[in-house]
Amino acid sequence: MGRTEKNILGKENASVIVDLLKKAYCDEMQIFHYFWYIGINMEGIGLVTYAPTLKTQATGELTHAELLSNRISELAEKAPSDPAVWKTQGNIGPLDPAQYLTLRAALEKGLEFEGKAVENYNNIAKKALEVNDFVTYNLATTILANEVKDEQHTEDVLKNLEVK
Ligand SMILES: [Fe+2]
Ligand SMILES: [Fe+2]
Numbered sequence: 001m002g003r004t005e006k007n008i009l010g011k012e013n014a015s016v017i018v019d020l021l022k023k024a025y026c027d028e029m030q031i032f033h034y035f036w037y038i039g040i041n042m043e044g045i046g047l048v049t050y051a052p053t054l055k056t057q058a059t060g061e062l063t064h065a066e067l068l069s070n071r072i073s074e075l076a077e078k079a080p081s082d083p084a085v086w087k088t089q090g091n092i093g094p095l096d097p098a099q100y101l102t103l104r105a106a107l108e109k110g111l112e113f114e115g116k117a118v119e120n121y122n123n124i125a126k127k128a129l130e131v132n133d134f135v136t137y138n139l140a141t142t143i144l145a146n147e148v149k150d151e152q153h154t155e156d157v158l159k160n161l162e163v164k
Helices: 003-009 011-041 045-049 051-074 083-089 103-130 134-159
Strands: none
Touching: 003 011, 011 051, 011 083, 011 103, 045 051, 045 103, 051 103, 051 134, 103 134
């Protein structure tokens, strides 16, 4: 951690922020894989209509993970590297994308994740502001804006889905 930032944040505050960032990293990696896997293996109508969108969405989540990882490094730690940890230390828990391969199932589960992400980044932004960590605050609000867009988009598609 940079010397000046270390002085401003303090060890305790920095570790609270790092924990939140690590949790978010676990979520992003799981959500990335969820969208990526379904984008490749989708079944039925979704395969020809929505799979490419899911792959794009997946790379968006991967970018979030990278931003989080960079910030975790700046705070002198490392993002969780073991995929087994992503299931236990994130907010999502065990997740098997293969169970959501139809269009409706994929979107409904996806909507759940985006909603969770909106809540989480909202919390991280609040916490960061509380401890004067403006860099994390900026990061959290940037990702939050993406997640709000993701949630709205998924909601709109689901609402107008003509497949029952
Ligand atoms: Fe994300
Ligand atoms: Fe998202």
